Amino acid sequence: MGLTLLAIDSAGGAGSAAVWxxxxxxxxxxxxxxxGHAAHLAPLVRSVLADAGTAAAELDAVVATVGPGSFTGLRVGLALAQGIAIAAAIPAWGISSFDVHARAAGGARPLLLAIDSRREEVFVRILTKEGAGEPFVATPSGIAARLSGWGAAAPIAVAGDAARLVAAALSASGVPAIVVHDGPADAAVLAAAAAAMLAAGQPLLPPRPVYLRPPDVSLPPAAA
Structure with a gap:
């Protein structure tokens, strides 16, 4: 029997799970x-395992998105993944939300990955044939300003749950852009991306959240 993975995504507004x-x-x-990730994600995972006819003990690993994405969603999904892994005595791995969206977009290059931060800004990473740029956070208009001198002959492909918003801002500023994938990350795509990386000998990430910005809620200062 080959590799069996449970994939969990809770980085965006929704959530998903898949068995691969x-x-x-x-x-x-x-x-x-x-x-309501906290209330609904665990029952969702139980249902998908039942649909697959697979017990947690039959899994080889659990893999979950580490972000960037929803602060609360990431914490819930990663805690669930680690809990299942500990109970089943199997590894828990992480994968970047950017890698999941890149997998969904296929091999388009150059590719701008745009993930909604839910705070009027977008998490961005740009992939070219030469490699991946550093991620950053900006408004759609800020992204357009940053790419105002884009000199590629072909339109830049845009993918992610903020793809249409960013592509519209780019096009309005004179940067040709085309949406190749528009939607949230998906656990089935996550599983395929993780399996491909493992088959290629590429290491996955530890199951810890990756934030590109601080959370909306901060702890109160300690009492004097």
């Missing part, structure tokens, strides 16, 4: 609400 084995998705489900 031998190069195929056995089962996948998505939350129908964009709130």
């Amino acid at each position: 084995r031998d190069g195929a998705v056995l089962a996948a489900r998505r939350l129908v609400t964009d709130r």
Whole structure:
């Protein structure tokens, strides 16, 4: 029997889970609400395991998105992934939300990955044939200003759940852009991306959240 993965995504407004084995998705489900990860994600995972006819003890690993994305969603998803992994005595791995969206976009290059921060800004990473640039956070207009001197002959491909918003800002500023994938990260795509990286000998990330900005809520100062 080949590699069996449980994939969990909770980086965006929604959430999803999938079971992957031998190069195929056995089962996948998505939350129908964009709130309440803490209440709904664990039942979703139980359902997808049941759909796949797979027990946690039969898994080889659990992989979850580490961000960037929703502060609360990431914490819930990664805690669930680590809890399942500990109980089943298997590894828990992480994968960047950017890598999941890049997988969904196919091999388009140059590729701008645009993830909604839910605070009027976008998490961005640009991939070219030469490699990946450093991620940054900006408004759609700020992204357009940053790329105002873009000299590529072909339009820049844009993918992610903020793809249409960013592509519109780029086009309005004279930077040709085309949306190649528009939507949230998906656990089935996450599983495929993780399996491909493992097959290529590429290391996955530790299951810890990656934030490109501080959370909306901060702790109160300690009492004097």
